[in-house]
Amino acid sequence: MIHLSPTAPGLLARERTIAPPGYHRWLVPPAALAVHLCIGMAYGFSVFWLPLSHAVGITQAVACPREYGLLDELFATGCDWKISTLGWMYTLFFVFLGTSAALWGGWVERVGPRRTGVVAACCWCGGLLISALGVYLHQIWLLWLGSGVIGGVGLGLGYISPVSTLIKWFPDRRGMATGMAIMGFGGGAMIGAPLADQLMKFYATPTSVGVWETFVTLAVVYFVFMMAGAFGYRVPAANWRPEGWVPPAAADNAMITQGHVHLDVAWRTPQFWLVWAVLCLNVTAGIGILGMASPLLQEVFGGRLIGLDLGFGELSPAQKGQIAAVAAGFTGLLSLFNIGGRFFWASLSDRIGRKATYAIFFLLGLVLYASVPWAAGTGHLALFVAIFCVVLSMYGGGFAAVPAYLADMFGTRMVGAIHGRVLTAWATAGVLGPVLVNYIREYQLDHGVPRAEAYSVTMYVLAGLLALGLGCNALITSVAKKHHMSPEELAEEKKGADDTHQHFVADVAALRQEVGQSWKVALAWAAVWIPIGWGVWMTAQKAVLLFR
Template identity: 70%
Template sequence: MASVPETIDLPGRAPGWLDKERTIAAPGYNRWLVPPAALAIHLCIGMAYGFSVFWLPLSKALGVTAPLACPADTGFFSAVFSTSCDWKVTWLGWMYTLFFVFLGSAAAIFGGWLERAGPRKAGFVAALCWCGGLVVSAAGVYTHQIWMLWLGSGVIGGIGLGLGYISPVSTLIKWFPDRRGMATGMAIMGFGGGAMIGAPLADKLMRYFATPNSVGVWQTFLVLAALYFVFMSAGAFGYRLPQTGWKPAGWTPPPPSRQAMITSRNVHLDKAWKTPQFWLIWGVLCLNVSAGIGVLGMASPMLQEVFGGRLIGLDLGFNDLSPEQRTQIATIAAGFTGLLSLFNIVGRFFWASLSDRIGRKVTYAVFFLLGIALYASIPSLGHAGQIALFVAAFCVILSMYGGGFATVPAYLADMFGTQMVGAIHGRLLTAWSVAGILGPFLLTYLRDFQLESGVPKAQVYDITMYILVGLLALGLLCNLLIRPVAEKYHMSDAELAAEKVKAHERSMEPDAPTAAPAAFTPAVALAWLAVGLPMLWGAWITLQKALVLF
């Protein structure tokens, strides 16, 4: 078969390598080359979930073997700029808040720009921000200035997270109109899997670079920045867009219907966020994520405090354990956390793919109904000592947490069309920013409040679980209220044509083939191996840790 050019140059000025015109695929381009490109970016930025691997080493960056405490009279700002005492883990933990606040903010602010600039430019800028932020953080560790970590990885890196996260959404949905959920699930699965690869890799690098005078963190940041920049750049340059009008061979779009939850029209970004559907889906995502993200952050202490010595066959509470016994159950809890991460990843692909068959609204109804039942059962399972069922319940919960992220882009495409779905998705991710504060607040502060009130550690999570049940009930109500978008919000044919011109799109020639080549080719195999092998390595490391549970 004659070779097919990868892209088509449009008339006018010669497009630059990052311009959207350079990403428009020629007829016959293999769409299965696009998901690995998206995965390459998401697997790198997904390390945001694994940044806690740095907290303990950084808390003794000066002392090396033990934290070097600041004098008792040291003020906050003095401690922040001090080069003579170590940082507290709680200060380092602010990185998480910065990550997700700036992820949502950047996605909302730059979503419209992404649709016009194209995924390649957005992906490359994301690489510059995420990797550049790591370099700034490395300088912050080297000079012992925590504000440089907050600025570098937290703010600059957070902007890279937002751009990188939404960069493939619109592209994948346009390449896979027949399997929207599966396509976005494949990419967003990578965000969940980034920590599974990055955390053990960072741990090995820190051990390699550690010396009697250094914990090896700043060197690790620089190595990760170089590795991530190569992978993210490869992903960005691997993006291709289909020509307007392209569709898979043999696929027929579903017929339009007033009752259909999949529209054949498009809604402009400026109108989409003013619709009730946008805010209902915003509520659906925020409430689903709030419940899951709080549990994810407290999984390890929760298992230890609820079951205590029963994790190692002893009928003792957590406070009655010796330091050696607490070390044993901490190892088991780390395996529990790894298992939850694995289900978070698998759930992104499983639930998003399932949503192509049963519909997005039904999928979220399952999330909320099943979640309500599981969260409500957690206290009883804990008090009854049912460790296996307790673990299984949280594994399913975390699969639905990941599935909520992966399914929502397809839900938006169903509601608002595909023309500006990436930008709309960016606006919606502000729900994640809110959830990133609400979820951990509920679990950590309610836990501390109950402990101060004298509630035993094994029971402090009971009330919290019932509050999360209430959040899920609200989410279910939001989901049930979602209806198709009213026609008054749809773009007219003239408005759509004008938007396509602004987005530098090119329509297919009338006689151009619509079929894509076979899914498996040597190029496709190599692309999937490049992202698949690191994922398999990370999964193997995670499973090894999880086996401690059994």
């Protein structure tokens, strides 16, 4: 009989996640991708809005009485929800993602990625189950509570759980490593949206639109993937470094610090708030475009999308349905560039530096946003689409490069917690971007501006935001050494898991072990690339409609 010591660390303890000698670091990114591909479905939740908007009427929406206010709609069971009411889920996602990442970032650093990943899985998948109950009982407050609030907490914890770990495993390729993981968040909707669409069709009956059943199915599938990812996380042993890698020499003016800044100090530095502003401005512009991509293309090009010289308002309902299918291809293409940009730009930042990469985002973005009205006026669809594809690649790249930017300036010791605080910029942008874009558009339309021209002022405003971002990025400098933790403070912080096991890896032995584990790496990557490949194929089929 085996007797466990009462002081033995639990299964979710950080001590249990320290990698043994010879552990293959390329097993960690697939684990991160498994988690991010699941929570990334938050971007694809709009696939549920139309079915939920006639969940009571099934074939036709049953409108609520005119005298109903918001409080009445929260508990009404006899009438259908408006899409605008359902859309509040996006705001809840972004607000609670940023808030939870900021509040519990320090806890994530203390307990490690495995426990954080398990909690994230329980929140995100449990939230889907509560949402399923909300659909079944037709109580929208349960959807907001389930997926919006509880699921939003799962989003925040799941999003930051692998960041610090990956940066420590890949000190030689910080941008690429975080880009691979955060690429999954952008790709979650590419897989989840078509999967959900097929599930809803499968479950639909004369008395159900199939949404609550789809929520339950997704919750089960996602829970399996997220738990596999959480238990696949490993943290490197103290003093570990990649075979043959030598840290860059310290320099007084270098952006990459050799020290570590404590969370409580980092957020009080001007560099923290400048990076916060850089992320917020980049995301505000990008998320505004992402949210209006489909109507923008339809209203700007109208009948030209299907070979007719007609404006949007002149089209019949059937013709509008045709151009909506084309616009879905446009949205899918933007998703591909959003995903690819996360890996491409983050990897490029390893070569040219994070500050230079963000300078490209803002300079090139400013030119492209300002060029949109001109591109629309020329009527060249391919040029118009190309501009937005590049813009969305930089939107994704901004998310992927920011953890490495923070690690460069504040060190790797508490980068996960610092990243969590910075993500409040995303929560802010998630509200600011869509509100700014939608209200400018409505103002233009109310004042008689043609639909095809209603987005011109919006693009110039977004270009102005990018100009502000360029200025903030230019002001970022290295963090003063006085803010670095002293050797004594660093030693105190390292007490616990990192020092519990001294698994310093001998380079030769580690290399031999890595070769021996190559089949595990192939299997782990296959587990995430198969669903990604399916999502790319489904998206490519829709994107082809753009250029028929």
